Each structure stands twice: as structure tokens, then as C-alpha cells.
Amino acid sequence: MLAGAAALAGGTALEALESQSAKPSASALPVPPVGTAVGTPEAPATAAVPPDATKIVGAPTSPLSVRSPFETPVRTPVGVVTGASFTPIHQLSGTIVPSDLHFERHHAGVAQIDPNRYKLLVHGLVDRPLSLTLDDIRSFPPVTRTHFLECAGNGRTAYRSPKPEMTPQLVDGMVSNAEWTGVSVATILREVGIRDDARWALAEGGDAAVLSRSIPVEKLLDDAILVYAQNGEALRPAAGYPVRLLLPGWEGNTCIKWIRRLELIRQPNMSRDETSKYTDPLANGTARQFSFVLDAKSTITSPTYPARLVKDRWTQISGLAWTGRGRIVRVDVSTDGGRTWTEAELQEPVQAKALTRFSHLWRWDGKPTVMMSRSIDETGYVQPTYRQFAEGRGLGTDYHFNCIRSWAVRAGGEVVFGVPA
Amino acid sequence: MRSAVCLSAQIFTMVSLFGTVACRDSEPTIGGVGRPSDVGPVVAAPARFNFGTAADSTAIAAWNIDANAAGEGLPPGSGTYNEGARLYSQQCAACHGQDGEGGGAGAVVYPKLISREPTPDFPFGRDPKIARTIGNYWPYATTLYDYIHRTMPLTAPGSLTPPEIYSIVAYLLAENGVVPKTTVVDAASLPEIKMPARDKFVADDRKGGPAFR
Numbered sequence: 103m104l105a106g107a108a109a110l111a112g113g114t115a116l117e118a119l120e121s122q123s124a125k126p127s128a129s130a131l132p133v134p135p136v137g138t139a140v141g142t143p144e145a146p147a148t149a150a151v152p153p154d155a156t157k158i159v160g161a162p163t164s165p166l167s168v169r170s171p172f173e174t175p176v177r178t179p180v181g182v183v184t185g186a187s188f189t190p191i192h193q194l195s196g197t198i199v200p201s202d203l204h205f206e207r208h209h210a211g212v213a214q215i216d217p218n219r220y221k222l223l224v225h226g227l228v229d230r231p232l233s234l235t236l237d238d239i240r241s242f243p244p245v246t247r248t249h250f251l252e253c254a255g256n257g258r259t260a261y262r263s264p265k266p267e268m269t270p271q272l273v274d275g276m277v278s279n280a281e282w283t284g285v286s287v288a289t290i291l292r293e294v295g296i297r298d299d300a301r302w303a304l305a306e307g308g309d310a311a312v313l314s315r316s317i318p319v320e321k322l323l324d325d326a327i328l329v330y331a332q333n334g335e336a337l338r339p340a341a342g343y344p345v346r347l348l349l350p351g352w353e354g355n356t357c358i359k360w361i362r363r364l365e366l367i368r369q370p371n372m373s374r375d376e377t378s379k380y381t382d383p384l385a386n387g388t389a390r391q392f393s394f395v396l397d398a399k400s401t402i403t404s405p406t407y408p409a410r411l412v413k414d415r416w417t418q419i420s421g422l423a424w425t426g427r428g429r430i431v432r433v434d435v436s437t438d439g440g441r442t443w444t445e446a447e448l449q450e451p452v453q454a455k456a457l458t459r460f461s462h463l464w465r466w467d468g469k470p471t472v473m474m475s476r477s478i479d480e481t482g483y484v485q486p487t488y489r490q491f492a493e494g495r496g497l498g499t500d501y502h503f504n505c506i507r508s509w510a511v512r513a514g515g516e517v518v519f520g521v522p523a
Numbered sequence: 524m525r526s527a528v529c530l531s532a533q534i535f536t537m538v539s540l541f542g543t544v545a546c547r548d549s550e551p552t553i554g555g556v557g558r559p560s561d562v563g564p565v566v567a568a569p570a571r572f573n574f575g576t577a578a579d580s581t582a583i584a585a586w587n588i589d590a591n592a593a594g595e596g597l598p599p600g601s602g603t604y605n606e607g608a609r610l611y612s613q614q615c616a617a618c619h620g621q622d623g624e625g626g627g628a629g630a631v632v633y634p635k636l637i638s639r640e641p642t643p644d645f646p647f648g649r650d651p652k653i654a655r656t657i658g659n660y661w662p663y664a665t666t667l668y669d670y671i672h673r674t675m676p677l678t679a680p681g682s683l684t685p686p687e688i689y690s691i692v693a694y695l696l697a698e699n700g701v702v703p704k705t706t707v708v709d710a711a712s713l714p715e716i717k718m719p720a721r722d723k724f725v726a727d728d729r730k731g732g733p734a735f736r
Contacts, residue, residue, distance in 0.1 A: 180630045181630045181631060182630065182631055183677065184631075185630070209674070210674055210677070210680065223578055223582065223583065223586055224578075225578055225583050225587070230577065231577065231578040231583060232575040232576070232577065232578055233575055233576050233577070233578040233582055234574065234575040235575070238574040238575045241572070241574050242572060242574065243568055262651055289568075292570070292571070293571055293572060293573075293574070293575070304589055306586075306589070310674060310680045311673065311674045311680075312588070312673040312674055312680070312681075313673075313674075314589060314669075314673070362586065363586050363587075365587065365589070367591070369591065369592070369593070370591075370592075371589050371591045371592070371669070372591060372592040372662070372663045372665065372666050372669075373589075373666065373669060373670070374666050374669070374670040377661060377662050377663060377666050377724075378655070378657075378660060378661050378666065378670075381724065382648075383645070383647035383648035383655070384648040385648045385649055386648070387644050387645040387646065387648065387723070388645065388648075388723055388724070388725045389645070389647070389648070389660075389720075389723055389724050389725070390724075390725060390726075390727050390728075390729075391724040391725065391726065391727070392726070392727055393727040393729065394727070395727075395729065395731075397729065397731075427731040479731065481730075481731030481732050482731070482732050482733045483731045483732060483733065483735075484733065484735075486735045490735050491735075494735055494736065495648065496648035496649045497649060497650065497651060498646070498647050498648050498649050498650045498651040498652075498653070499648050500647075500651075
């Protein structure tokens with residue numbers, strides 16, 4: 103059994119992960135071994151290109167474009183069948199995460215599903231139980247919105263066992279942002295006719311975890327989407343192909359991938375992932391349950407480890423901010439360890455429940471210091487300090503790690519992930 | 524076409540800094556965006572599209588696998604500690620350890636399932652090193668059936684019969700000190716078992732706003 107599990111672990115899941123990546127052409131650099139890029143500077147690109155591209159005819163047209171051989175961003179897979187792949191947020195610009203670099207988390211491998219045999223069952227406390235094919239789902243009026251998706255456990259390693267040599271990918275790489283297209287769940291619920299006593303819905307995946315979460319009906323009627331496209335094309339298998347649930351601003355775990363069933367119910371089911379997992383043990387000896395919303399957070403993506411600053415040279419402190427409660431209204435940056443703060447510039451448009459890019463111009467004076475960012479959302483919520491967070495939630499709390507991150511600048515200009523302040 | 528001409532006129536007007544001349548040949552609407560009179564409004568969605576097919580009871584029964592905290596969805600059959608001990612050794616111990624101590628290393632970790640150390644003050648928020656197990660953290664016994672039925676064992680999910688699952692549940696609950704080894708677990712008894720952590724879970728009190736909770 104153990105041997106079988108190990109084979110499964112080392113085999114199918116990793117192959118499935120790798121099949122998500124764009125394959126470089128034969129002339130391009132091979133992608134570095136998966137899992138080695140984090141914590142070390144990227145290998146210098148040495149691809150063969152002509153010395154003067156104006157004097158030689160370029161490559162022909164092709165069915166699929168691939169990245170420049172000089173650009174080799176990769177996710178960092180950890181775990182295997184029950185695994186995750188972290189997004190290289192420090193190597194991205196703007197706010198949209200390319201689909202093949204979007205983080206993933208799954209609990210029993212990436213399900214492989216034939217879209218022609220896919221069905222979504224909507225039943226329970228409804229007037230007209232329905233079975234919907236992919237074609238049926240795509241026939242409803244579509245909605246397209248940009249939203250972040252974040253694993254509720256994002257930031258756990260950085261909180262529990264921070265190391266100076268951590269990149270933003272390992273600190274906060276389980277957040278991504280994409281343009282999602284699908285049908286509003288409200289449209290589907292109107293189609294089946296939900297009864298007055300339907301207060302929750304059990305959303306269930308068609309993967310080997312048959313992962314299930316109980317979702318309040320209010321959220322489903324508000325802004326939930328049954329998504330079939332990401333950044334303009336069909337979902338990738340690791341993102342829940344052919345259809346996933348998206349609950350904007352809520353824990354990634356609730357956004358059930360490969361969704362096959364939605365059952366309207368009176369009370370929450372008390373599934374494993376809403377009792378044993380995805381609950382928040384607190385310092386006061388209780389545990390928060392159904393803590394769906396992801397509070398405001400921000401993280402600097404540049405300059406970060408392994409960058410080195412140059413004294414008196416202008417540098418852009420840039421990063422990402424987001425909140426599950428609407429829009430980010432301000433991001434402050436500190437370059438003196440949190441003693442003073444300056445408002446950062448926000449890249450427009452600032453969208454609700456979506457990543458917002460911030461930047462702050464700075465000239466390092468050559469003295470050791472600490473960089474920080476803190477976000478404020480439209481409800482007036484301020485991203486907590488590490489001390490506030492540790493005292494309020496406890497060192498053993500298990501999800502929603504949204505405290506302020508610190509990046510230390512050493513005397514030589516080296517930037518490292520900072521000790522909590 | 525009239526719309527395009529009108530837009531050009533607007534841009535020209537703005538660039539020329541001459542007043543606020545609007546499109547006179549379109550009907551004014553809220554927000555100032557005009558729609559020509561020969562263009563109809565956006566089509567409203569019908570009350571129902573009638574897409575999809577009615578799901579009959581057979582189709583629903585095939586997928587309706589959940590068992591909830593009230594015991595709804597638990598199937599007929601029953602299980603015992605002794606049978607569970609035998610099945611645990613065959614089906615679970617390779618990953619979770621002979622004594623439910625957990626297994627694996629590094630990135631592949633199989634959770635600890637059994638603990639007998641008392642944790643009356645529920646110290647998990649303060650100390651991440653105290654393992655959260657069925658006995659000290661899971662608030663509902665029915666979750667065990669629901670979860671094992673869904674996805675265990677890892678290499679053959681969905682392969683256990685209801686009596687086999689009931690037996691493994693009986694074994695795990697008894698080993699965690701929640702019930703005596705004589706307890707027969709079935710659809711009637713399982714939802715009646717009160718887990719030690721049952722009252723430790725609280726509603727989410729975060730609401731946004733200035734206060735950190």
C-alpha cells in the first residue's frame with residue numbers, strides 16, 4: 103500500500119503538473135528542474151540567438167506561441183497527490199497571472215475529465231432538479247470578471263518558520279489573479295427554483311477527493327460564478343476543468359474545482375474541510391468555523407530576496423494588495439521598519455476582490471533597514487502587524503495569515519525576508 | 524453609423540474646448556450615454572431558459588453521497604471495533620501508522636489520526652506542534668464516515684463498503700478514547716456520539732472595519 107501510494111505520489115500527479123506548463127521549442131532552453139528555482143537566483147539564460155536580429159529572418163509563424171528562451175518562470179510544486187504549486191509572483195508584472203503560472207492546490211491529484219461526459223447535478227431543496235452538460239452551462243448568459251484566488255493557508259510557512267532566503271513565491275505564492283468567465287450561480291438557482299428553507303448548498307467536486315464544502319446561499323446569490331474559462335480560454339485541468347465554482351474574495355478551498363454537484367440544504371454538512379481543516383484555532387482556546395472571507399493583505403514582490411540594492415539609486419518598491427471585502431483603497435509603504443509610512447501609488451483600475459498593484463519610489467541611503475507594506479480596504483480594515491496578528495490569533499493558528507510582511511535590507515544592499523516586527 | 528459620427532463630433536467638441544455639445548440625435552439616458560432611437564434596448568433574460576434535463580431520482584441517488592452531522596445520508600449497515608482493527612491494519616496503517624501516529628516526511632505527510640493526551644483547554648491556537656486529531660479536534664463523528672467514504676484509502680478511493688467504513692470509524696473513535704470498544708457504529712448511533720471538541724468551534728466574528736479580530 104505504501105509503495106503504491108509512493109508510486110502514485112511520484113508519478114501521475116507530477117506528470118499532470120508538468121503537463122500544464124508550456125513546452126519550450128527544441129531550440130529553447132529547457133525549463134529548469136521543477137522545484138529548484140525558489141530561493142536561488144535564476145540561472146542566466148544562454149540561448150543561441152543571432153547577434154543582430156535585424157540581419158537575419160526571424161522564426162516562422164506557429165500554432166502556439168511560447169515564451170522567450172530567456173524567460174523561464176516556473177511554479178514551485180510541493181507535496182504530490184495532496185499538493186500545491188506556488189506562483190512566481192516576484193517574476194510577474196501587472197496583476198493578471200498567466201494561466202500556466204496560476205497557483206494550484208488539490209487534495210487527491212488533478213482530475214482528468216472528458217468534457218463530453220461532464221455533468222453538473224443541481225438538486226436538494228429545489229423545485230426542478232437539473233442535470234446540466236457543459237454545453238448547457240455555456241448556453242446561459244456569461245459573466246466575465248477579474249478576481250483573485252488565494253489558498254486560505256497562503257503564508258503559513260512564512261509565519262511559522264520564516265527564513266531569510268525566502269522569495270515572495272514561497273512567502274505568498276498561493277495567490278493569483280485572473281479574468282474568469284462563466285455563468286452566475288444566481289442564474290442557475292433561478293432556473294431550478296430554490297425553496298425558502300434552502301439556506302446552504304453543498305458544493306462537491308468530481309475529483310478523487312470528491313472535495314465538498316457547505317456554502318451559504320446568500321453568497322451563491324450574490325457574486326458566485328460557475329467558471330469555465332480563465333484568461334480567455336478553457337480552464338486548465340489543474341484549475342478545475344471543465345467547470346469550477348468561484349466565490350470571489352473567499353477561501354480558495356471553497357471554490358470547488360471539477361464541480362459535479364450542488365445540493366441545496368438547510369444546515370451545513372460538516373465536511374472534513376469545514377471542520378478538521380480550514381478552521382482557525384485561536385489563542386483563546388476556540389476555533390473559528392466558516393471563516394470564508396479573506397481579509398486585506400499586501401506583499402512586496404520587488405525588491406525582494408535575492409535582490410541587492412544600490413545606494414542612492416532610485417528603486418521601485420512594488421507589490422500586490424487584495425481584500426475579500428471589496429476594493430483596496432490605500433497601500434502604505436514603510437522603509438524604516440514601520441516607524442513612518444508613505445502612501446503608495448495604486449495601478450488603475452482598482453477592482454473589487456482582485457489583485458491591485460502598488461508601487462513606491464525610493465532611494466536607499468545605504469543603511470540597514472526594513473521595508474514593509476500595509477493595505478487598507480474599503481471597509482476601513484487595516485492589514486495587521488505581525489504582533490497584532492500573533493497576539494490575536496496565536497502562533498498555532500492555521501489559516502488567514504494576512505499580517506504585514508517585512509523585507510530587511512542589509513548593509514551591503516542584500517534584501518532578505520525579514521524577521522517579524 | 525450615426526453613433527460613430529456623433530462620437531467624432533463629441534471628441535472634436537472636447538478637443539476644441541467649445542462648450543458641452545452633446546449628441547443631439549440620440550435619446551439621452553442615465554450616465555449620458557446615448558442610444559439611437561432606431562436601436563432597441565438590451566434584451567432582458569427570460570425567467571427561465573429551460574436548459575438542461577430534469578434529474579431523476581436514479582441520477583440523484585448515484586451522486587448524492589454526503590452524510591451530514593444529523594446523520595442524514597448515512598447508509599444501512601453497521602461496524603465494530605474488532606473488524607475495524609483488522610481493516611485499519613490492512614487499509615490505513617501503511618500511511619497513517621500502525622498506531623495512528625501518522626507517517627510520511629517532508630512534502631508528503633499522512634496525518635496523525637489517534638491521540639489520547641487530554642487537551643481540555645484546546646491549546647491548538649497557541650501551539651502549532653500539538654497535532655490536531657480525530658479525538659481532540661474533530662467536532663462531528665459523522666464527518667469521519669463522510670470523509671472516508673469520499674476519498675479513502677488514498678490509492679483506491681471509494682472502494683470500501685458501508686460496513687467496512689462503519690468498522691474503521693468504530694476503531695478510530697475507540698482508539699481516540701471517544702467511545703468504548705464495544706460500541707456498534709451505524710446510522711443511528713454515529714450522529715449521537717458527542718466529540719470532545721464539539722463545543723470549541725465558534726462563528727466567524729470578523730466583519731471588516733477598523734477592528735482586527
